[in-house]
Amino acid sequence: GSIPPLATVYHFVYALYSRKFDKIYIGRSSNIKARLKSHYYFSSKGFTSKFRPWKLIFLERCDTVSHSIVREKQLKSANGRAYIRSIILQKDS
Numbered sequence: 001g002s003i004p005p006l007a008t009v010y011h012f013v014y015a016l017y018s019r020k021f022d023k024i025y026i027g028r029s030s031n032i033k034a035r036l037k038s039h040y041y042f043s044s045k046g047f048t049s050k051f052r053p054w055k056l057i058f059l060e061r062c063d064t065v066s067h068s069i070v071r072e073k074q075l076k077s078a079n080g081r082a083y084i085r086s087i088i089l090q091k092d093s
Contacts, residue, residue, distance in 0.1 A: 011068035015058035020052040
């Protein structure tokens with residue numbers, strides 16, 4: 001038989017928003033479901049554990065880990081954070 005293709009691994013860049021504390025968290029992961037569960041429920045230390053509840057407000061798929069790193073840095077810049085804030089304002093209106 002033929003060899004099945006390897007599973008494609010995607011990398012994700014995401015932004016979470018805590019309305020209660022007006023905080024934004026920007027991160028990246030290749031296992032987005034597990035990472036979000038960690039932010040929402042399981043982690044007991046670190047930034048995201050202090051400002052729950054979180055809502056996923058931005059998710060972007062990247063084809064390579066290097067692209068996800070570049071994109072995460074862009075979103076963490078002043079312009080990137082302003083872009084995320086504009087998404088929050090659009091969702092609130």
